[in-house]
Amino acid sequence: MARKDVIQEFLDALHTASEEVAFASAASRLGDALGFRWFTYLSVGDGKPDVMSTYPAIWSDHYLSSGYDRVDPVVAASRRQTVPFCWGALDSARPADAAAIRLFDDAASFGIVSGLTVPFRGPKGRTALFTLSTDEVSPALLRRAEELKFYVQVCGLHLHNQLAGRVERFMPEHPKRNLTPRQRACLLAAAEGQSAKQAARSIDLTPRTVQHHHEEAKRRLGAQSLTHAVALALREGMIS
Structure with missing residues (x-):
C-alpha cells in the first residue's frame, strides 16, 4: 500500500472510532504499515501517566511501576521540543544518567531498541508523546525514520486531538478516577x-x-x- 494510502486509511479509521480500542487498533495498523513493531501514546503530567500501547503488558506495567516516566530521556526531550525525533539505536547519543541507562537496558531486554517520537504540549504542563518503535537496528531503518517524520507527526497530531476529544482519560481536564x-x-x-x-x-x-x-x-x-x-x-x- 502506498504511503499516502496508509495515512488516509489511518485518518479514516480515527474519524469513525468512538472507543479507545478502535483508536489503538488504528494506530497499531499504522505502525505495522510503516515498518514499526509497536506504538505508544503516553500522556504525562503531575500525576500518574496515562498510556495506550501495543507494548507487552509486562513491560508497560514495569515501566509505570518503576516510575520510568520521571527519568525517561524520551519524555524529557518531549518536554523541551515540539518536533519529531529519533531515539535509541537511531540516535548516537547515549544517556549518561544511571537511571536512564537502566531504563534503556530494561527496554532492550524486551526488544525495544529504537523509535520515532512526536511530542505534543498540553495545558498545565502536560505533555503527550506518540511513538512508533521497533526491535530493528539498521541503516535502512534510520533512513526510513527520517523520511517518515512529517507523516508520523501529522498522524500523531490527529490521534492526539481525537483522543483528547473522545476518550475521557486522555481529555485535558478529565475527572479524577474516584470510585464510590x-x-x-x-x-x-x-x-x-x-x-x-x-x-x-x-x-x-x-x-x-x-x-x-x-x-x-x-x-x-x-x-x-x-x-x-x-x-x-x-x-x-x-x-x-
Whole structure:
C-alpha cells in the first residue's frame, strides 16, 4: 500500500472510532504499515501517566511501576521540543544518567531498541508523546525514520486531538478516577472471581445493580472491559 494510502486509511479509521480500542487498533495498523513493531501514546503530567500501547503488558506495567516516566530521556526531550525525533539505536547519543541507562537496558531486554517520537504540549504542563518503535537496528531503518517524520507527526497530531476529544482519560481536564464504595466493592468481588449474581448476594444488592456499578466503574476508569477495570483499580490501589 502506498504511503499516502496508509495515512488516509489511518485518518479514516480515527474519524469513525468512538472507543479507545478502535483508536489503538488504528494506530497499531499504522505502525505495522510503516515498518514499526509497536506504538505508544503516553500522556504525562503531575500525576500518574496515562498510556495506550501495543507494548507487552509486562513491560508497560514495569515501566509505570518503576516510575520510568520521571527519568525517561524520551519524555524529557518531549518536554523541551515540539518536533519529531529519533531515539535509541537511531540516535548516537547515549544517556549518561544511571537511571536512564537502566531504563534503556530494561527496554532492550524486551526488544525495544529504537523509535520515532512526536511530542505534543498540553495545558498545565502536560505533555503527550506518540511513538512508533521497533526491535530493528539498521541503516535502512534510520533512513526510513527520517523520511517518515512529517507523516508520523501529522498522524500523531490527529490521534492526539481525537483522543483528547473522545476518550475521557486522555481529555485535558478529565475527572479524577474516584470510585464510590459500592463500585469498589463490586470490582473487588469481580477480582475475586465472583459473578454478578454471587456479588449481589455478598454485597446485598441485585445482580442488575452490581452490573450497573461495574459499568460506572469502567466509565470512570476509562476501561474497555470489566477485567481491564479490575486491573486498573488494583494498579492504582483502589482495591486490594
